[in-house]
Amino acid sequence: MNQYSRRRSRRRRGRSRNNLPLILSGAVLALILLAGGIFFFKNKGGFPVSLLPASSSNAPGGQALESSKETEPLTEEQALQNLLDEADRLAAGYDYDGAIALLTGNEQFKDTEEAASAVAKYEEIKSTLVRVDPSKVTHVFFHSLIMDTSKAFDGDHKQNGYNQMMTTKDEFDKILQAMYDRGFVLVRLHDIASETTDENGNPVFKAGDIMLPPGKQAFVMSQDDVCYYEYMDGDGFASRMIVGEDGKPVCEMKMDDGSTSAGAYDLVPILDEFIENHPDFSYRGAKAVLAFTGYNGILGYRTAASYGTAEYQAEHPDFNYEEEKAQAAKVAQALKEDGYELASHSWGHRDMGAISMEDFITDTDKWDTEVAPLVGGTDIILFPFGSDVGDWRPYADSNERFQYLKSKGFRYFCNVDSAQYYVQIGADHMRQGRRNLDGYRMYYDLPESNPTKTHLDDLFNVEEVFDRSRPTPVPPMG
Numbered sequence: 043m044n045q046y047s048r049r050r051s052r053r054r055r056g057r058s059r060n061n062l063p064l065i066l067s068g069a070v071l072a073l074i075l076l077a078g079g080i081f082f083f084k085n086k087g088g089f090p091v092s093l094l095p096a097s098s099s100n101a102p103g104g105q106a107l108e109s110s111k112e113t114e115p116l117t118e119e120q121a122l123q124n125l126l127d128e129a130d131r132l133a134a135g136y137d138y139d140g141a142i143a144l145l146t147g148n149e150q151f152k153d154t155e156e157a158a159s160a161v162a163k164y165e166e167i168k169s170t171l172v173r174v175d176p177s178k179v180t181h182v183f184f185h186s187l188i189m190d191t192s193k194a195f196d197g198d199h200k201q202n203g204y205n206q207m208m209t210t211k212d213e214f215d216k217i218l219q220a221m222y223d224r225g226f227v228l229v230r231l232h233d234i235a236s237e238t239t240d241e242n243g244n245p246v247f248k249a250g251d252i253m254l255p256p257g258k259q260a261f262v263m264s265q266d267d268v269c270y271y272e273y274m275d276g277d278g279f280a281s282r283m284i285v286g287e288d289g290k291p292v293c294e295m296k297m298d299d300g301s302t303s304a305g306a307y308d309l310v311p312i313l314d315e316f317i318e319n320h321p322d323f324s325y326r327g328a329k330a331v332l333a334f335t336g337y338n339g340i341l342g343y344r345t346a347a348s349y350g351t352a353e354y355q356a357e358h359p360d361f362n363y364e365e366e367k368a369q370a371a372k373v374a375q376a377l378k379e380d381g382y383e384l385a386s387h388s389w390g391h392r393d394m395g396a397i398s399m400e401d402f403i404t405d406t407d408k409w410d411t412e413v414a415p416l417v418g419g420t421d422i423i424l425f426p427f428g429s430d431v432g433d434w435r436p437y438a439d440s441n442e443r444f445q446y447l448k449s450k451g452f453r454y455f456c457n458v459d460s461a462q463y464y465v466q467i468g469a470d471h472m473r474q475g476r477r478n479l480d481g482y483r484m485y486y487d488l489p490e491s492n493p494t495k496t497h498l499d500d501l502f503n504v505e506e507v508f509d510r511s512r513p514t515p516v517p518p519m520g
């Protein structure tokens with residue numbers, strides 16, 4: 043009846059037997075680099091001609107709640123049921139200690155038969171939990187989801203890029219369900235390893251103890267470029283993120299009749315809904331990592347310094363730069379409270395391993411000045427283009443780019459790699475490879491494209507997921 047018992051009765055499917063070596067796939071990397079380059083140049087194409095309304099009537103997060111209704115006192119039975127439900131919710135998210143503490147700490151009900159039997163049930167499950175091997179945590183990533191394939195695939199010059207690099211809503215829905223059915227559970231990067239102090243009080247990075255029932259496997263999800271770039275306007279994507287009436291992040295999308303609708307128009311609200319219905323898909327409330335560049339602003343708000351100039355203001359009298367920044371910061375805060383981790387994706391979508399050291403510093407500082415204050419700082423960087431500041435071997439202390447990022451507070455470094463597992467836990471940082479689940483990857487993993495490809499077998503059946511509304515063949519990269 044409740045989520046918890048549903049979870050227990052669910053069948054577990056086989057785990058992957060696919061264990062690719064931890065090597066960088068040079069060809070894939072090059073392709074990603076090339077495709078990323080296409081995006082970069084398009085993105086930098088100029089300033090906006092049209093802007094969203096500066097202040098939205100659909101962002102009532104700060105408004106007063108409805109005047110409080112007459113609240114009748116709960117019966118004792120209802121109060122106990124609420125407590126048991128709350129404990130079940132915690133346990134469904136694998137926080138058995140929290141569930142037990144909630145029940146045993148409740149003076150009114152701790153000695154009831156119901157509470158005692160729930161505690162016994164949680165203790166029993168706890169004794170069966172298995173520690174996740176931190177080196178066996180896969181990481182998948184997406185870009186903004188295509189909500190309307192007819193607009194993304196309308197034959198214009200952006201179609202190929204979307205077809206290669208984006209995932210459709212339909213595909214994303216199927217991926218969530220398939221991975222859930224296979225026992226995948228979302229975790230945070232900070233759950234895999236985190237900074238703590240050794241016996242001498244010095245900071246040291248340690249692998250975390252993620253405890254899951256047998257048959258479950260941990261994974262990380264991320265989404266790049268959650269900026270709702272201006273070039274995407276009219277192409278079937280959300281236009282920005284707002285804080286909904288329930289205080290949770292939700293997306294806006296422009297409708298054909300010119301109106302703006304708030305709803306599940308991208309990964310965040312879709313994932314939230316899925317976890318609402320399947321709380322055992324999320325370890326202790328973990329959601330995804332969201333990465334932002336800075337040059338076009340974040341979350342659909344035009345927060346880059348170039349929008350704050352007198353010239354821009356003169357050309358766009360209705361635009362309120364300070365309000366854009368305030369709204370972006372408000373949404374970022376709501377995302378963090380909702381379980382999302384926020385990350386840098388470099389300021390200018392730069393190849394952070396290849397650009398000059400001077401440009402590297404300029405870009406890193408710009409993100410630090412323009413974006414970090416909006417998101418409240420971060421210790422995560424998801425490199426664009428699948429770039430990295432080192433090769434597959436652990437970062438050397440002599441690596442000046444690594445040192446510079448560390449000096450800016452970064453401790454988690456993610457590149458792009460098609461290996462199932464790529465986790466390195468260093469003395470003061472963690473690295474992880476990420477797998478692109480986009481049109482390019484899925485199309486070239488279809489049996490009809492290449493019967494020997496098995497990049498995705500551990501995650502889902504690509505034939506069931508691949509969206510047939512895509513133009514095919516999905517063009518090769520480059």
Ligand SMILES: [Zn+2]
Pocket residue numbers: 266267387391426427
């Ligand atoms: Zn990117």
